[in-house]
Amino acid sequence: MSATDRRSFLKIVMGTPALAAALPAGLARALEIPANTRTRSIRDVEHIVILMQENRSFDHYLGTLRGVRGFADPRAVMLKSGRSVFSQPSDSGDILPFRPTNNVGNTYLPDPPHGWNDSHAAFNGGEYDQWVPAKGGPTTMTHANRHDIPYHYALADVFTICDAYYCSVIGPTDPNRYHMWTGWVGNDGNNGGPVITNAEVGYDWSTYPERLERAGISWKVYQDIGLGLTLDQFWGWTGDAFIGNYGDNSLLYFHQYWPVGTTLAAGAKTGTNINALGRNSSRLFDIFRDDVASGNLPQVSWIVAPEAFTEHPNWPANLGAWYMSQFLDILTSNPDVWSKTVLFITYDEGGGFFDHMIPPYPPETAAQGRSTVATTKEIYTAGGGHPSGPYGLGTRVPMIVASPWSLGGFVNSQVFDHTSLIRFLEARFAAGVPDLVETNITPWRRAITGDLTSAFNFADPDAWKQITLPSTAAYMPSSPPPTNRFPDATIVPPATPSMPGQERGVRPARALPYNVDVHGALHGSSFQLDFLNTGAAAAVLHVRSADPSQPPRSYTVGTGAALLDAWNLGTGGRYDLSVYGPNGFFRAFKGASGAGRAALTVAIAGQSGEDGAVILTVSNVGAGPVTVNVADRYSGRTTQTTVGAGQSFSKHSARAPYYGWYDFSVTVEQDAGFERQLAGHLEDGRDSVSDPLMGGLIG
Numbered sequence: 001m002s003a004t005d006r007r008s009f010l011k012i013v014m015g016t017p018a019l020a021a022a023l024p025a026g027l028a029r030a031l032e033i034p035a036n037t038r039t040r041s042i043r044d045v046e047h048i049v050i051l052m053q054e055n056r057s058f059d060h061y062l063g064t065l066r067g068v069r070g071f072a073d074p075r076a077v078m079l080k081s082g083r084s085v086f087s088q089p090s091d092s093g094d095i096l097p098f099r100p101t102n103n104v105g106n107t108y109l110p111d112p113p114h115g116w117n118d119s120h121a122a123f124n125g126g127e128y129d130q131w132v133p134a135k136g137g138p139t140t141m142t143h144a145n146r147h148d149i150p151y152h153y154a155l156a157d158v159f160t161i162c163d164a165y166y167c168s169v170i171g172p173t174d175p176n177r178y179h180m181w182t183g184w185v186g187n188d189g190n191n192g193g194p195v196i197t198n199a200e201v202g203y204d205w206s207t208y209p210e211r212l213e214r215a216g217i218s219w220k221v222y223q224d225i226g227l228g229l230t231l232d233q234f235w236g237w238t239g240d241a242f243i244g245n246y247g248d249n250s251l252l253y254f255h256q257y258w259p260v261g262t263t264l265a266a267g268a269k270t271g272t273n274i275n276a277l278g279r280n281s282s283r284l285f286d287i288f289r290d291d292v293a294s295g296n297l298p299q300v301s302w303i304v305a306p307e308a309f310t311e312h313p314n315w316p317a318n319l320g321a322w323y324m325s326q327f328l329d330i331l332t333s334n335p336d337v338w339s340k341t342v343l344f345i346t347y348d349e350g351g352g353f354f355d356h357m358i359p360p361y362p363p364e365t366a367a368q369g370r371s372t373v374a375t376t377k378e379i380y381t382a383g384g385g386h387p388s389g390p391y392g393l394g395t396r397v398p399m400i401v402a403s404p405w406s407l408g409g410f411v412n413s414q415v416f417d418h419t420s421l422i423r424f425l426e427a428r429f430a431a432g433v434p435d436l437v438e439t440n441i442t443p444w445r446r447a448i449t450g451d452l453t454s455a456f457n458f459a460d461p462d463a464w465k466q467i468t469l470p471s472t473a474a475y476m477p478s479s480p481p482p483t484n485r486f487p488d489a490t491i492v493p494p495a496t497p498s499m500p501g502q503e504r505g506v507r508p509a510r511a512l513p514y515n516v517d518v519h520g521a522l523h524g525s526s527f528q529l530d531f532l533n534t535g536a537a538a539a540v541l542h543v544r545s546a547d548p549s550q551p552p553r554s555y556t557v558g559t560g561a562a563l564l565d566a567w568n569l570g571t572g573g574r575y576d577l578s579v580y581g582p583n584g585f586f587r588a589f590k591g592a593s594g595a596g597r598a599a600l601t602v603a604i605a606g607q608s609g610e611d612g613a614v615i616l617t618v619s620n621v622g623a624g625p626v627t628v629n630v631a632d633r634y635s636g637r638t639t640q641t642t643v644g645a646g647q648s649f650s651k652h653s654a655r656a657p658y659y660g661w662y663d664f665s666v667t668v669e670q671d672a673g674f675e676r677q678l679a680g681h682l683e684d685g686r687d688s689v690s691d692p693l694m695g696g697l698i699g
Contacts, residue, residue, distance in 0.1 A: 029332040031158070035404030035461040036340045042428050042458055045405075046340035050421055051303040051327060052180060053320055054173065054248070054310035055114060055351025058163065058396040061317075063097060064145045064500060065156055067507030067690035068163040068411050069357065071097060071143075071500050074633075074663070074693045075586040075679055076356055078578065079129050080548050085356045086499060088141060090132035096497040097143045097354065105148035105321070109313040110139045110487040112352025116171035116196045119352075120389045123170055125368070126542065126552035128358050135352045138493040142353070143500060144317065151321035152398070155345070160406040160455045160510070164582065165399035166359045167349040168418040168445075169392045174198040176348040176394065177250040179418040181302075182207045183440030187377040187391065196386060200235070200253045207254055208422050209300075211436050213263060217429055218298035221249055222288045223271040224306055231258075236271075241307035241315065243275045248348070249304045281309075284323075289330050292337050300425060303327065313351055314487060328402065342403040344421060344452075350395030358580070359393035360415055360540030362444050363554045370563050371556035373447040373538055393417050393449075405456040408463070411690050412510040413583040414450045414537070423451035447538035447558055454510050457687075504696040506659075509688045512681075513537035516557065518579050520589040520676075521601060526566040527575040527589065533557040535683070539582055546576035569593060574673070581680070584661075584691055588677035598626055598671035604664070606682040612655040614662050614682065619648040626668050633663035633679075634698050640669075655682055658698070659689035 036044040063070040077085040087094040101107050112135040113119075121134035131140050146153040155161075168179035175185045175196055182205060186193010191204035212219045223229075226236045226244025229252060237247030251257050251268045259265060274283045284306070291297045311320035324345060332338045362378045363369030382388035399416065422438050423446075430436035457463055515535035521528055533539055541555045547570045557563055569575055573593035580586060591597060599622035607613040618628055620643045630651055631638040635658075641649050655662055663679035681688070692698050 029335070030328065030338065030402075030404075031407065033332060033335045033338050033404060037461065040459045042453060042456070044340065044458060045342050045403075045428055047297050047299060047301070047337065047342070048425065048428065049301045049303065049327070049331070049341060049343045050180070051324065051343065051345045052177065052248070053305065053345070053347045054246070054312040055111075055349060055353075056311055056313070056317070056347050056397065057350035057353040057355040058165075058357070058398055059097065059355040060143050060350070060353035061149065061152060061398050062156065062161070062163075063143050064502050065153055065161070066503035066505040067509075067695060068156075068161060069413065069584065069694065070163075070502050072502035072694045072696065073356065073584075074691070075580070075584050077128065077358055077542070077544065077580060080127065080546075081129070085128055085358075088131045088354065089129060090138070094497065095132055095138050095141045095493050097141050097500050098138075098493050098497065099145060099148075099500065100139075100142045100491045103148060104142070104144040105150075105318040106316045108316060108487050109142065110491060111312070111314045112136055112140045114172055114349060114352035116386050119170045119394070120387055123389070126358060126361070126554065131354045135354075137491070139491040140352055140354045141493065142491060145500075146503070149317050149321065151325060152317070155400045155402065157409045158407065159403070160401040160408070160410040160412055162399040162401065162412045162414070162416055162455060163396075164357070164413045165346065165397060165416040165420075166392070167347070167394035167397050169196065169349070170359075170389065170394045171196050171349070172198050173248070173348050174200060174250055174253070176418055177248065180348075180421055181209070181251055183419050183422055183438040184377070184442065185391065187442065194380060196380060196391075200247070203254050204256070205254075206440065207251060207256070208425065208438055209251065209267060210256065210264065211438070212300055212425075212429075213267075215429065215433050215436055217300060219267050219300040220270065220298045221251065221268050221302045221304060223249055223304040224284055225269075225271040225273050226275065226306075229269045229271070237307075242279060242281060244306050245271070245304040246307040246310055246312070248310065285326050285330060288327065292330050292334050295334070295337065297337055297341075299429075311347070313353075339404055342401070342405070344399065344401060346399040346418075347397040348418075350397055353395075355396045357396045358542055359396065360448055360556075361390040361393060361554050362556060364388065364390065368551065369543070369553035369555050370565060371444065372558040372561040372563060373556050374443045375556070376444075377442050378444050401452065401455040403456065405458050405461040407461070408508055410455070410508045410510050410687075412455045414454050414510075414512050415448060415540070415582055416452060417445070417449045419445055420449050420452045423449070424453065427451045427453050444556065448540055448556060450513070450537065454512065502694070502696070506690045506692055506695040506697065509690045511685050511687050512583055512683050514539055514582050514585070514683055516541065516581055516585060517604070518587045519601070519603065520577065520587070522593050522599065523566065526568050527577065528564060528566045529577065529579070529589075531555050531557045531563040533559060533561055535559065542580045544578050544580075573597075583681055584694075585680040586677065587679075588675065590676075591671070591674040596671070598622060598668040598674040600626070600628070600666065600668065600674070600676070602666050602676040602678065604662070604678050606684070612660045612682055612684065614653050614655055616651040616653065616664055616678070617648060618643065618651075618666060620645055626670050629667045629669065631665045631667070633665070634658040634661060634693065636699065658692055660684070661691050661693065663693065
């Protein structure tokens with residue numbers, strides 16, 4: 001991006017509301033402390049801290065955030081009803097996302113169902129149209145905005161937000177946390193697995209801290225012990241929301257951590273005991289604070305909160321904001337430690353809250369798609385009252401990457417899940433240590449999710465800097481803390497639903513490893529799609545047919561691979577297929593076979609260089625001349641060209657004014673039913689800018 005472009009972009013960014021707020025001392029320090037740049041690589045990271053909260057989906061929290069794939073997504077999936085995925089059906093009519101109160105961040109919300117069965121019912125084989133009935137009513141469609149949870153929004157404005165980070169399982173808390181700590185849920189059926197519920201009966205498959213232990217890499221779980229971290233004390237979940245660990249330290253459900261006096265127990269079972277310290281919530285951070293101050297912070301840490309601070313929906317989000325802010329304040333209080341630290345803040349699962357992005361998933365059968373990557377051990381076989389289905393990926397959840405190398409308010413749209421946290425540990429520590437490569441992670445999951453390194457700029461961490469985080473002081477619980485609460489009110493959707501808006505503007509975007517394309521053509525009595533991947537990462541493409549008899553299909557295309565599949569033509573020889581891929585990639589194919597019908601092939605190619613141009617080539621493979629219209633949604637211009645049988649034309653279009661984004665529709669004057677749409681973003685290995693169409697800057 002040129003200096004002029006950067007200045008123009010910064011003017012857009014600096015106009016956002018969060019940047020006018022006062023900056024707390026801890027975050028002011030975070031922006032002032034330079035990153036460790038000894039090697040200008042990931043080796044400069046000496047401490048990795050993982051804070052996983054509870055049960056919030058991406059759209060529920062951040063659907064209105066500027067510059068992410070949220071409520072203004074211009075290429076959201078269309079349901080069989082002909083309406084957007086945002087328009088979820090219910091017995092009383094469609095429900096759109098809505099803000100249930102004027103202060104969602106301080107509201108005790110009802111807790112929607114979020115188990116395997118109801119989550120797969122909402123997923124509905126990829127149809128994604130049963131959220132309201134499967135999740136017990138309209139609460140699933142609620143959302144917050146910047147006014148409600150200002151600290152969360154400001155974190156995204158200061159650091160890096162990942163808007164294609166999915167939880168690992170279409171199911172509840174524990175299976176998702178097992179992915180974070182072990183890479184799977186015992187998918188091979190051994191050592192107590194597979195586990196798709198919160199059974200917590202004790203398991204024996206290997207965990208990643210055991211690998212760290214063998215490699216001599218220091219690690220620790222920071223928590224409060226409540227009334228004790230033993231089976232008879234429910235592993236720290238006491239029923240008292242302001243002490244303990246809410247049972248979220250899932251390492252304690254593995255038998256190898258049970259023996260007293262072992263190094264594994266020492267790392268997983270230590271913690272504060274604020275019940276014996278006057279129940280002062282500020283004392284929750286004593287051990288962490290001491291380790292940071294003394295320079296004894298382990299190389300790898302996990303943080304587990306008491307229930308009231310986990311952001312579980314029956315507790316206010318802003319209690320969690322206060323809890324998170326304490327760790328940032330403590331880390332930045334020691335500049336030497338912060339300069340070498342990465343803090344990942346994410347959520348174990350969506351908690352039954354709606355998110356509009358259909359997660360990447362492997363096909364169960366050939367009728368549901370194909371994969372060039374082995375999908376072994378990624379499909380659960382029905383049993384125990386649970387339906388069969390893919391383990392994941394699950395609902396999209398927030399992920400904020402806070403560090404000196406991820407400043408600047410970036411969005412990263414690479415596909416990640418909880419195993420990406422293990423992959424980041426591998427990227428940092430596994431060079432020359434094969435035992436640190438987690439073999440529990442399946443080939444399919446390792447292929448389609450990244451290792452989170454693309455969220456950082458280790459070579460030049462000071463290239464971008466912005467400001468501000470609002471204070472969380474008002475969210476600090478009183479001492480003694482308030483008693484446990486039930487939901488504030490029954491959630492009632494508005495009588496006249498309307499789509500919520502998304503903040504206007506864009507944000508800087510990290511370079512992505514994707515380069516996929518899809519071509520379509522008639523072949524006898526079917527329409528064939530050709531999937532191609534020349535990028536550096538595998539990609540999952542979701543295909544939907546407007547024919548109600550045709551279920552959605554999922555295609556995983558590995559690096560350098562290709563796939564073919566076909567759809568039978570419908571009534572009148574018609575076809576109507578839509579293809580959705582990473583970072584807004586979209587292709588649509590509409591038309592029909594037969595005499596008088598248009599027959600065109602349309603291809604798009606990116607052209608490297610400062611202009612970021614694309615070349616759109618349209619070829620007439622039909623029997624007669626046609627008049628072709630090409631509409632550019634970003635420029636607002638439409639061009640018309642007459643092309644004879646067997647002839648082609650190409651259109652060169654600079655994309656620099658739109659930061660590499662494109663959206664072309666190709667129609668034919670002589671055939672009103674014919675259309676091709678090609679949309680997405682050109683990747684050239686350089687950082688870019690989020691979609692200006694989604695940001696309200698186009699049209």
